[in-house]
Amino acid sequence: MTRNLEKMEEGSYKIFRPSNDGQPTQRRGQGPCILFMLDTSSSMKGDGFAQMKEAFVALIQGYANHPLQDHDVGVICFGPETEKIHYFSNDYDKILHLLDKTVCAGPSPLKRALEFSIHILECEAHDADIGPFHVRPKIVIISDGRVTTNGDLDDACDENNTHEKIKIAKIAGKIGYQNSLVCIAVGRNPDICFLASVAYSSRDGKLLMGKEEAAQYSRYSKNMGVAAEIIGILPTTDYLVEDVRTAVRASDVFETTTEKDIIDIYGILTNRQTYEMNIYFNEQSLERSLYVERDPELPPIGTRVRRGPSWPYSNQDSHVAGTIIGHWDQRPNSVYVEWDTCMRFPYHFETSANSKVVVCNEPRILLRERIAVGCLVERGQDWKWSDQDGGEGSVGFVYRVKEDQTIYVRWSNGLKSNYRFGYDGKYDVSLCDPFDKELMRRLREQPIKWKISAADKITDNDGCETDETDDNEEYEESVEEYNTKGRNAKDMDTNCARSEKDSSICNRCGGLASESKLTKEKTKKTSSLIHKVDELERKEGASLNSENNRCSWEWKSHTGEWVPFPKSENDKIQKAYDKNIKGTVLVAIDEDLFRVVMSRMIQINIRNRETHEIRHVG
Incomplete structure (x- = not known):
């Protein structure tokens, strides 16, 4: 492959730096950094290389198909030489053709490649935020896992090679303390156990098999964006995949979300602490x-x-x-x-x-x-x-x-x-x-x-x-x-405008900043989301009182008048009440969102914190 780059030796790997000959600066992506490490050793000839290229293209094409989650992609090859063949950028068209002229040969120096990646992550990569999720740079290794040091395929099965794998695992663990490692197994006889040990030595590490799973992983950042949209309306514990599915169905992205996406979103929410900004606190x-x-x-x-x-x-x-x-x-x-x-x-x-x-x-x-x-x-x-x-x-x-x-x-x-x-x-x-x-x-x-x-x-x-x-x-x-x-x-x-003090809630509570545009927009958005959930439940027969209204709920207005809840909200309250008579549930009335607290028989306006009595009739 021809590149207008300068070589500079650094340890046992080579860094390619752009020449100062008027070449344009790389176009950097603003989203998550993904550093690919591609195995171009002799063990990858034939099926291994073909499968690697398919998986690589599936990932890059997936990023290109979801432009709302921009990615910053860098690429290392490790084979005859350990070299960076592409600086971080979101130039997907160019990245798709990086392997067109690559020839597999030589050893598989994964250890040197991982050492090189540490240097790259420290000097060039950046973190990104997707809603509440703080995403650190990730490393994606596509390989058959057959580690060699001299290019001899028999060396991959040598007992002495075990020591090399142990060294690799230690380096992977060091990287994995902060960054995720994703291994994609390719080739006729990949070393699955070794690749799994590398991947799972990191936070949120993953082992993927072939093109299809790689294509699904390209949607991970997009799915993280969906998780960011629904995390605020779900419980933090004891939620199920079905809860996530219902919330996603009520969102604006339901039509483009698959069942595999739902599972990914559930996993992201379950492992949310992995994506905190500071994960380095010692438990002790x-x-x-x-x-x-x-x-x-x-x-x-x-x-x-x-x-x-x-x-x-x-x-x-x-x-x-x-x-x-x-x-x-x-x-x-x-x-x-x-x-x-x-x-x-x-x-x-x-x-x-x-x-x-x-x-x-x-x-x-x-x-x-x-x-x-x-x-x-x-x-x-x-x-x-x-x-x-x-x-x-x-x-x-x-x-x-x-x-x-x-x-x-x-x-x-x-x-x-x-x-x-x-x-x-x-x-x-x-x-x-x-x-x-x-x-x-x-x-x-x-x-x-x-x-x-x-x-x-x-x-x-x-x-x-x-x-x-x-x-x-x-x-x-x-x-x-x-x-x-x-x-x-x-x-x-x-200082910002504030609402009147409400001394009835908490001694920690002073003048609350008055409702802002953000609060109003959020209330409308959440209210819309709740209405969509109701519509889905009606279509699926989820309401407990769909045939008649034997059990009705009412709320007391400022004038003292008891007002019945809308049919959809009434059914929702009754459903929650049947599950737990001291539970809570979100309901929407007009464009306002309320938290119904059945243990106190009140509802609280999420926007302005006003409370109203509620009662159960029938």
């Missing part, structure tokens, strides 16, 4: 590295927030509320937020219009979750921790939920600790109803210690205690001040 040091209050002038852990007036991150928040789970130590005036989708990101916080997030008065509403970050808790039936919570009647804020049925709570006295919530059948704390007026009264009366003193501890209820901070200062102030005064009080005149 999370309490010290992430869940820490470092700045007394920032809202404390447990504070509920929404996107602010200067929000620049598209639908990273999935249009839902979130909870502050820590103060970010990498940049001043920054907080770490876990959105109600379980996705975590750092954001700048201040009291002027430059704030990326603002304090809000929205309680965490559970769908199928037993408990979640942002919930309120108090002492439970198995409490044995003295006055660690500040005394009987105190209310705390859940900021971390673990799979072992334990949770972490921040109390208003500033103390944080872990508690059993189902672990060994014990419940140190119990879930609070955020709409209980007596509970809210107690919550408002609690003094809020925003910065604990050195005398206080982060108590580990396995018997360990650790100091949280060396700062002896304490800071107490009502949270409702936060969106109108504080670090940037001088800027309060330029």
Whole structure:
């Protein structure tokens, strides 16, 4: 293949750099980076190379067919030489013909190719965001997995070659800590076990077989975009493929979404933590590295927030509320937020219009979750921790939920600790109803210690205690001040418009930024989505009361009049009620979206937080 490039030796591989002879700069893609590593060794002659080319073309053609998710593609070949034959770009037409004149020969130096890829990823690749999913560069290896060092095919079966494979696996593990490795097996007798060990040493690694699976994988970024659209309306736990299918059917992309796409979308949602911006926290040091209050002038852990007036991150928040789970130590005036989708990101916080997030008065509403970050808790039936919570009647804020049925709570006295919530059948704390007026009264009366003193501890209820901070200062102030005064009080005149304070929800809730265009647009969009779901359910006979309206639901208007729900919403409420008499469900009335909370027999307007009584008739 003829290329107008300069060679430069670097270790045992060769880097090709554009010559300074007036050649145009490569056209870079703005979406996910994909680095292909193509095996052009002698073992790939014949069927292996033909299948590799088919798989490669299927992937590139797939990217070209889905222009809404742009890709930045680079290509390495490893065979007689380990070389980069294409810089990152989205010039798919050119990329499709890269292998036209390639001849397979020589050894299969996969180890050198992986070492080369580390250099390329560090110097040239970039991360991308698809909604709430932070996508790091991916490596796609197309090979038969028959590693050789001298070009002799018999060498691939030599026991000594096992050591080379072990070295390769170690390098793959190093790369895979941050980046996904996808292996596509081709050839007459590919080493499936070895390729699988390489792929699965990485986060979200995959082993694909041939052209068809490669073509499906080309839709992965497109499917991630669909997952980003529906993640905000699904539960974070206990959801099924059928739930994903229903949500996708109600979306604008249903007609172009296949059943295989549905499975991919379900997998993306199930492995959502793989696509967090920061995945490097050590599990053993999370309490010290992430869940820490470092700045007394920032809202404390447990504070509920929404996107602010200067929000620049598209639908990273999935249009839902979130909870502050820590103060970010990498940049001043920054907080770490876990959105109600379980996705975590750092954001700048201040009291002027430059704030990326603002304090809000929205309680965490559970769908199928037993408990979640942002919930309120108090002492439970198995409490044995003295006055660690500040005394009987105190209310705390859940900021971390673990799979072992334990949770972490921040109390208003500033103390944080872990508690059993189902672990060994014990419940140190119990879930609070955020709409209980007596509970809210107690919550408002609690003094809020925003910065604990050195005398206080982060108590580990396995018997360990650790100091949280060396700062002896304490800071107490009502949270409702936060969106109108504080670090940037001088800027309060330029702050965003706010709704009137609603003191009935949460002591973390101050002046909520008034409904913005984004909120209205999201409400209309979600409302449209809900109506589409209803239409599908009617077509499929999903309504429980399709023949008659024996059980009806009504809501109380501002004038005191009881108004029946639309037939589709009535059926939806009844269906949810039959499943769980204390459950919740989303309904749409006109262009507004409401959360029906059956345990309190109320509905909450998602846009303005107004509440209305509801009743069950019949």
